[in-house]
Structure formats: C-alpha cells, structure tokens
Amino acid sequence: MASTSLLVLSVLTWFTTDVQLEKVLDVLKGSTVVLTPDDVETLIISVTWKHGEDLAAEWFGGNPTFYRSFKDRCSLTTETGELMINDVKLEDGGVYKPEINNNILNDIKLQVFSPVPKPSISSSCNSEKTQCTLTCMFNQTDDLGDVQVFWIHDDGSVKEGRKLPITKETKEQTFICSLKNPFSSENSDKLKNPLAENNAVALILTWLFIAVCLAVLCCVIKKLLIWQRKIREISLRTMLEKEEEQRLKNYERLKMIIEESEKWAEEVETKLTFPEPKSGTHTSDVTAEINSEADSPDGIISTPETSEQVLPPDCRDLE
Numbered sequence: 001m002a003s004t005s006l007l008v009l010s011v012l013t014w015f016t017t018d019v020q021l022e023k024v025l026d027v028l029k030g031s032t033v034v035l036t037p038d039d040v041e042t043l044i045i046s047v048t049w050k051h052g053e054d055l056a057a058e059w060f061g062g063n064p065t066f067y068r069s070f071k072d073r074c075s076l077t078t079e080t081g082e083l084m085i086n087d088v089k090l091e092d093g094g095v096y097k098p099e100i101n102n103n104i105l106n107d108i109k110l111q112v113f114s115p116v117p118k119p120s121i122s123s124s125c126n127s128e129k130t131q132c133t134l135t136c137m138f139n140q141t142d143d144l145g146d147v148q149v150f151w152i153h154d155d156g157s158v159k160e161g162r163k164l165p166i167t168k169e170t171k172e173q174t175f176i177c178s179l180k181n182p183f184s185s186e187n188s189d190k191l192k193n194p195l196a197e198n199n200a201v202a203l204i205l206t207w208l209f210i211a212v213c214l215a216v217l218c219c220v221i222k223k224l225l226i227w228q229r230k231i232r233e234i235s236l237r238t239m240l241e242k243e244e245e246q247r248l249k250n251y252e253r254l255k256m257i258i259e260e261s262e263k264w265a266e267e268v269e270t271k272l273t274f275p276e277p278k279s280g281t282h283t284s285d286v287t288a289e290i291n292s293e294a295d296s297p298d299g300i301i302s303t304p305e306t307s308e309q310v311l312p313p314d315c316r317d318l319e
Contacts, residue, residue, distance in 0.1 A: 022095070022107045027088050028183040029114050029143070035083040037098035038105045047081045048099040056096070057083055088112055090143050114143040115184035119177045121191040132194050134164040136177035145181045152176040152187070168195050 027033045035049070047064070049056045055067045057076050064076040069091065075084045081100045085092060093112040098105045117138050125132035136149050150160040153172045164175065173196055177188040 022109055024109045024111065026111045026113060026145075026182060029088060029090055029112055031088055032084065032086045033088055033110065035085070035096055035098070035108050035110070037081045037100060037108075040081065040100050040103075040105075042101060044078060044081055044100055046101055047076060047078060049076075049083050050097040050099070051092075052094050090114065111145075112143065113145040113181060113183055114141070116144055116147060116179040116181050116186045118186045119149075119179050119188045121175065121177050121188050123191070123194050125194055129195065131165065131167045134166065134175055134177075134191070136162050136164075136179070136188070138179060145183075148180045150178055150180075152178055166193065166195060170195065 025033060025035070046058075046060045048058045051070075056070045057064055057066045057074055059065070059076055059078055064078070066072075066074050066076075069089070070085070073086045075086075076082070077084075081098060083096070083098075088110075090112050093110050096108045096110060098108070119136050119138040122135045122137050123132050124135070134151075136151070138147075140147065148160070149162045150158050151164050152158055152175075154174060155172075158178075166172075166175075170193065173193050174190040175193070176190055179186050
C-alpha cells in the first residue's frame with residue numbers, strides 16, 4: 001500500500017514538472033503582436049524563440065538573428081526576451097516556445113484571425129409569395145474564428161441566426177445582415193423586403209386602376225357636357241328659325257295688306273273722279289251735291305253712276 005502511494009506521488013510530481021502552462025494570444029491579421037516570455041530573475045545572456053519546431057529568432061550577444069518569414073518583420077528585446085512580430089500573417093499562428101539562458105519557459109499560443117468579410121443576403125420565397133427565407137451569405141473559414149451572425153431591423157432591434165424567415169405580416173421594409181468576430185464586424189447592404197415589393201406592386205396597380213377609372217369618368221362627363229351644349233345650340237337654332245319664319249310670315253302679310261291698301265286707294269281715287277256736268281246744270285249745284293254726300297253720317301261715298309259702297313281693307317289680319 002505504501003509503495004502504491006509513493007508511485008502515484010512520483011507520477012504527479014513528474015507531470016507537474018514537465019507540463020508547462022500555455023498562454024494564448026488572439027490577434028488580427030495584419031496587426032502587430034508582442035510575445036512576452038515569463039520573467040527571468042538573472043541577467044539574460046541568450047534568447048531563442050521557436051515557432052513549433054522551427055527557429056524563429058535567436059540571440060547570443062551582438063545582433064539577433066531571424067529566420068524564414070520572420071526576417072524583416074520582427075524585433076527582439078534582449079533585456080526582456082520579448083519578440084515583436086509586425087504585419088501578422090495567418091501562417092504566423094501556432095505555438096511559440098521561448099528559451100532564455102538555455103531554460104525552457106512556458107509556451108505561448110498565437111491565434112491569428114481574419115476580419116469578417118462583407119456578407120450578402122439571399123432570399124428564397126414560395127411560389128405564392130406569401131413567405132420567404134433570408135440567408136446571410138459569407139464564406140466561413142477557420143481564420144474567422146467564432147463568428148456571430150445577426151439581423152438588424154428597421155427599428156434597430158437585433159435577431160441572431162444565419163437564416164431569417166419572413167411573411168406578408170412582417171412589417172420591416174429593409175433587412176441588414178451583420179457579422180462579428182472578436183476583432184471586426186461588417187454589415188451587408190440593405191435588402192428591401194421582397195414581400196413588401198409585391199405589396200407595393202399591388203398598391204401601384206390599385207392606384208393605376210383608380211386613375212384609369214377617373215380618366216374614363218372624366219371622358220364621360222366631358223362627352224355629356226358637349227352633348228348637352230349641342231342640344232342647347234340645336235334648341236336655340238330651332239327657336240331662332242321659328243322666330244325668323246314668323247317674322248317672314250308677318251312681313252308677307254303686311255306686304256299683302258299694303259298692296260291691298262294701295263289697290264283700295266286706287267279704286268277710291270278712280271271712283272272719286274268727277275263726271276262732266278250735264279248741260280243746263282250749274283257748277284254750284286254739283287258742288288253742293290258732293291258736299292252733301294261728304295257730310296253724310298255714314299261716311300259712304302257713292303258715285304253718280306252707282307250706289308256701290310267702297311270700304312277700306314280690314315287691317316285686323318295683322319293682329
């Protein structure tokens with residue numbers, strides 16, 4: 001029993017001694033990172049950095065030496081052993097092993113991430129155009145790390161998920177897909193609600209139908225007004241023609257009366273012609289006879305040859 005306990009204690013001691021604690025650094029591609037080893041109490045006389053199993057940099061006095069892709073991009077602080085890497089690349093990721101004064105220190109794990117790309121939005125709708133599914137499209141790679149996908153609505157509210165179902169009852173007019181990782185974020189261009197576009201088309205068609213109906217109504221009203229005006233013109237023309245016809249009739253009647261009056265006047269003048277006095281009759285006697293007839297109360301003139309009465313034409317026909 002005692003020997004078993006001693007064996008377990010020996011294994012734990014070996015595991016604790018040989019397993020080094022590992023630090024993790026997350027950096028963005030293209031940035032600058034400083035790898036800082038554990039503190040060393042003694043004077044530093046040599047520094048070595050390995051990237052995996054390959055040498056990255058070393059210093060044994062004088063100027064430090066850099067290898068492979070680390071040339072011209074790194075600097076080494078000999079007082080602390082810090083390694084600075086500029087313009088970090090994706091291939092710089094991995095485990096770095098510092099060694100100072102021939103003592104192996106804790107590893108540092110460098111994780112390099114790319115900035116998230118600008119996403120795009122695709123939509124898939126059913127044939128009835130009653131519901132659609134929006135998908136946030138981007139190329140998912142390991143160097144993006146833990147990418148969060150969410151949707152930004154018109155009112156600023158956020159909903160997580162790569163897919164977003166919508167229906168005709170969805171009130172939002174536009175949608176934005178947003179990507180985010182620990183180092184960057186990007187938004188897609190706005191996408192108009194594809195179902196709202198159908199509603200807009202229906203609204204346009206409705207207003208177009210109303211406009212056509214109004215145009216037809218205006219044409220009908222215009223035709224009615226023109227027809228009514230023509231009716232009034234015809235009525236006025238008819239009335240004027242009747243009045244003109246009546247005036248012509250009156251004129252003809254008046255002309256006829258005038259002609260008859262002239263004829264009557266001629267007849268009167270003819271009948272008033274005095275005959276020659278008979279022999280043995282004095283002029284004074286004839287004159288007295290004519291005057292007595294003119295003074296007759298009936299106003300009727302008679303000639304010596306006849307007792308016919310001459311009357312003027314009746315003008316009452318003009319009434």
